[in-house]
Amino acid sequence: MKRAGSLAGMATLALLALAGCDLPGKPKAGPEVPRPEEVLAFETLYAANCAGCHGAHGQDGAATNLANPKYQALVDDGSMREVIAKGMKGTLMPAFAQENGGMLTDAQIDALVQGMRANWRRPDAFGGETPPPYKATHAGNAEKGQAVYAIACARCHGPSAQQRGEAGSILDGSFLALINEQTVRTTVIPGRPDIGEPDWRGHIPGRAMTDDEITDVSAWLMSQRPANPGQPYPAVSTAAEKPGEKQASALKH
Structure with missing residues (x-):
């Protein structure tokens, strides 16, 4: 009886195989998830690594408007690749290259650069005019930059951190x-x-900013960066303070 049951089971399996039925647990064709380093599709790489800061479609994010054709025309492939691979010191832009602690291969970084170019670069984005260079060619003069800010930026961003403009303050220490x-x-x-x-x-009004003016105002803005962003914090009282002294100490600060 046991042998008969065994033979019957084997026969059933054979019939199922001949009929083309899938056995329980057998994976279907193509379900394998590719290894992370094998992903080269621009849309997938961008969504996983860039969209959180730069926006789902390269715009409306907290960071640089990557979908801006003028930005794509301004930055060269080498500079764009360097920013992705190495990050930007002094900002929240991290390094994505594996050799710098990130998770992307050289081929994936190339895919991001090529994808942005293909999707967002437009010929003659500046209408035939030549913009100032992507990188400054010399150090800026912060003192001159303050005057540039007053005529080029203050009307929209406000004259000081305490006097914000309609476009929001760019003198806020946390920013x-x-x-x-x-x-x-x-x-x-x-x-x-x-x-x-x-x-x-x-x-x-009436003219474009010069390369020197852009360099100088950039230097002045950085000179306004506080040593401890977010300060002042509430004063921390000591155990020796009496209740009345604690209140007075808080008012002083």
């Missing part, structure tokens, strides 16, 4: 702690159309 001079330059020259920020030709 300045998240950017560097290159961030300022990369915003001023191509602008940010996703948030209504004009390019370098629309900041000063």
Whole structure:
């Protein structure tokens, strides 16, 4: 009886195989999840690594408007690749290359650069005009930069951190702690159309900003970065203070 049951079971399996039925637990064709380093699709790489800061479609994010054709025209492939691979010191842009502690291979970084170019770069983005260079060619003069800020930025961003403009303050210490001079330059020259920020030709009525003015105002903004962003914090009282002294100490600070 046992042998008969065994033979019957084997026969059933054979019939199922001949009929093309899938056995329980047998994986279907193509269900394998690729290894992370094998993913080269731009949309997948961008969504997983860039969209959180730069926006789902390269715009409307907290960081650089990557989908801005003027930004794509301003930055060269080498500079873009370097930023992705090494990050940007003084900002929240991390390094993504494996050799720098990230998770992306060289091929994946190339795929990101090529994908952004294919999707967002447009010929003649500047209408035939030549913008200032992507990187500053010399150190800025912060003292001159203060005067540039007054004529090019204050009417929208406010004259001081305490007097905010309609476009929000860029003198807020917590904001300045998240950017560097290159961030300022990369915003001023191509602008940010996703948030209504004009390019370098629309900041000063009647003329475009010069390369030196952009360099100087970037230096001045960085000179306003506080040593301890977010300060002042509430005063911490000592155990020796009496109740009345604790209140007076808090009022002083």
